[in-house]
Amino acid sequence: MQDMFKGAPMSSLPAEVDIAVIPMSIVDGVPAVLLANGAGAELALPTGGLMAGETLESAALRILQAQAPVGAAYLEQLYSFATPAAGRTAITIAYVALVPGDGFAAPLRGGEQLVLVEVGVPWAGEAGGRVDVCTPGGEPLALVAGDADILGQAMLRLRGKLDYSGVGFALLPGRFTLRQLQDVHEAILGVRLNKPAFRRRMLDKGWLEATGERETGASFRPAELYRFLAPKGA
Amino acid sequence: MQDMFKGAPMSSLPAEVDIAVIPMSIVDGVPAVLLANGAGAELALPTGGLMAGETLESAALRILQAQAPVGAAYLEQLYSFATPAAGRTAITIAYVALVPGDGFAAPLRGGEQLVLVEVGVPWAGEAGGRVDVCTPGGEPLALVAGDADILGQAMLRLRGKLDYSGVGFALLPGRFTLRQLQDVHEAILGVRLNKPAFRRRMLDKGWLEATGERETGASFRPAELYRFLAPKGA
DNA sequence: GGGCATATATGTCAAGTGCATCTATCAGAC
DNA sequence: GTCTGATAGATGCACTTGACATATATGCCC
Numbered sequence: 078m079q080d081m082f083k084g085a086p087m088s089s090l091p092a093e094v095d096i097a098v099i100p101m102s103i104v105d106g107v108p109a110v111l112l113a114n115g116a117g118a119e120l121a122l123p124t125g126g127l128m129a130g131e132t133l134e135s136a137a138l139r140i141l142q143a144q145a146p147v148g149a150a151y152l153e154q155l156y157s158f159a160t161p162a163a164g165r166t167a168i169t170i171a172y173v174a175l176v177p178g179d180g181f182a183a184p185l186r187g188g189e190q191l192v193l194v195e196v197g198v199p200w201a202g203e204a205g206g207r208v209d210v211c212t213p214g215g216e217p218l219a220l221v222a223g224d225a226d227i228l229g230q231a232m233l234r235l236r237g238k239l240d241y242s243g244v245g246f247a248l249l250p251g252r253f254t255l256r257q258l259q260d261v262h263e264a265i266l267g268v269r270l271n272k273p274a275f276r277r278r279m280l281d282k283g284w285l286e287a288t289g290e291r292e293t294g295a296s297f298r299p300a301e302l303y304r305f306l307a308p309k310g311a
Numbered sequence: 312m313q314d315m316f317k318g319a320p321m322s323s324l325p326a327e328v329d330i331a332v333i334p335m336s337i338v339d340g341v342p343a344v345l346l347a348n349g350a351g352a353e354l355a356l357p358t359g360g361l362m363a364g365e366t367l368e369s370a371a372l373r374i375l376q377a378q379a380p381v382g383a384a385y386l387e388q389l390y391s392f393a394t395p396a397a398g399r400t401a402i403t404i405a406y407v408a409l410v411p412g413d414g415f416a417a418p419l420r421g422g423e424q425l426v427l428v429e430v431g432v433p434w435a436g437e438a439g440g441r442v443d444v445c446t447p448g449g450e451p452l453a454l455v456a457g458d459a460d461i462l463g464q465a466m467l468r469l470r471g472k473l474d475y476s477g478v479g480f481a482l483l484p485g486r487f488t489l490r491q492l493q494d495v496h497e498a499i500l501g502v503r504l505n506k507p508a509f510r511r512r513m514l515d516k517g518w519l520e521a522t523g524e525r526e527t528g529a530s531f532r533p534a535e536l537y538r539f540l541a542p543k544g545a
Numbered sequence: 546g547g548g549c550a551t552a553t554a555t556g557t558c559a560a561g562t563g564c565a566t567c568t569a570t571c572a573g574a575c
Numbered sequence: 576g577t578c579t580g581a582t583a584g585a586t587g588c589a590c591t592t593g594a595c596a597t598a599t600a601t602g603c604c605c
Binding site: 156 | 325326327328361363364365366367370388390391392393395396397398399400402404437471472475476
């Protein structure tokens, strides 16, 4: 059985390669993604084909900016999968795009065919699984088959990397308060966190630098603004 | 600039898709991988093309068994990358194959063109980066360009998932002692661990079941054999 | 100036981790 | 049979980490 392949010339099957991008942000304290509202009235992730001369990341960036122009975003490759068919196989490589702050406002204002959906995570901790999506009003929505699993993988990845990698800062503007940072963590982890402990833990990591500035517009004591120091990816 | 793409038909570029597999195990307390010794005398990961009708995982399994027949292994997708060229782009999708116990002995005995190399991780914790490879004797080796980065990503992934996911059990036989489990953890993490603390932590997770059997052949008190309960992947 | 809502700091307690030490149990030497 | 060596497995304790509660500080609004 193994001899069937041994020494055989392994010519690669030509395949179509698509990139799917998950534009994700925290809106009103809840994880949210932008989905494309295709003609078939079915919601799907922004997707496009890999073109000649592109790396995967540049293709993901191009597709993101073409279909959901969110401005700056932190891109991270998520997972690849193949949908085998008789003739040719299609490969889809999923990327997560973490969009800071209110980066979803601009693309939603434009005439784009975009829909903002909230992501509900029905599992606790790092159990994993698929997720539910609904409108900001709370009405449940249906997704293209498979996309719910991709979103679940994205949430799982974020939860796992959150407290050792600094991905959380990609969801915040350049200057932010500790409360905003805590809101991001609570939204991704799906749990309420203790404020003093969270503050100490974050400050002890050495990732934050106090700017000396304070937030404005609050009708109470303004919080200090911090800045992220370490590189965003690793 | 963005308008250039807007609404344009996104036909995917046909590309070659290859699967690279990293057969990894713990040999003599050190992370080790099997590399194919090609005709060019350059060491490279076992690689093959995706064929019609295959999923990515089935292709990875086929390529692993054809080029490095290690028997049972736990497969996990690692990363995908594209090498853009003028004409057609080549996609490589890397998989890690965790091989239990002495699963490397059989393929090395066979007439396969396989080389066992030890992996040295020059960075601490989850910093990440490339790794060094050397023979079991300690002589440094050169890899195909890019493979050192893939191996580094594999080690980083293992370190990150080790203590919450149970990937470590994929590197052990079905029944194992707590000392063997600790050896695996120490090899992957690159640090020495405290024995009582490690034992308590593992038993408290609820993943282990005592079989009542004991190891044999030791010239000292035999250790109890345990079994892994939770699903290996998650 | 007083009320209010939140930021920021402190104090206390439980849980987890690291370390040293003790006991148990095998094989082999004598 | 007894002793010795080596490792498994268990126990006790200092220290660190984190959650939780509480107190103080500081801005706007009235």
